[in-house]
Amino acid sequence: MEKTLQPSSPHSVLIAHCPSRQVLDLIADKWTAMIFALLEQRPTRFNEMERAIEGISHKMLTQTLRSLEQRGIVTRTITPTIPPAVEYALSPLGVTLIPLMAALRQWAEEHMDEVEQARQAYEEKVI
Numbered sequence: 001m002e003k004t005l006q007p008s009s010p011h012s013v014l015i016a017h018c019p020s021r022q023v024l025d026l027i028a029d030k031w032t033a034m035i036f037a038l039l040e041q042r043p044t045r046f047n048e049m050e051r052a053i054e055g056i057s058h059k060m061l062t063q064t065l066r067s068l069e070q071r072g073i074v075t076r077t078i079t080p081t082i083p084p085a086v087e088y089a090l091s092p093l094g095v096t097l098i099p100l101m102a103a104l105r106q107w108a109e110e111h112m113d114e115v116e117q118a119r120q121a122y123e124e125k126v127i
Contacts, residue, residue, distance in 0.1 A: 023071060026067050026068065026071060026073075027073075031060055031061070032064055034053045035049060035053070035061075035065065035074075036090075036094075036098070036102075036105075037105060038052055039074065039088060039089060039090045040098050040102065042089075043087045043088060044088055044089075045086060045088070049065075072093045073093055073094040073097065074089065074091060075090075075091045077089070
């Protein structure tokens with residue numbers, strides 16, 4: 001008789017309708033990883049992030065920051081100047097993700113050659 005794997009937590013991402021899936025989707029998103037790379041260094045204004053993250057659209061940056069703020073991972077501070085200055089920073093909850101996010105970025109950068117070699121080998125087998 002085959003034994004089925006059981007979720008290890010009531011908030012398991014293996015459960016179809018568990019909200020933890022939405023959180024995982026958000027923190028595993030490539031744009032979130034890039035935003036973290038900036039916010040780990042210091043609070044940053046929207047326009048600075050938009051210029052620093054190549055390829056991100058205004059709309060995608062807005063949506064990602066809004067989702068991070070809604071889930072308590074990022075804070076948004078408006079300074080009442082003309083025009084208003086909006087700055088984003090990691091919240092205390094967001095700071096707890098720094099080691100994880102940094103490790104994922106580091107892994108991707110360090111293993112890129114191996115990943116590319118594997119992709120090329122796979123393509124050669126398939127063709």
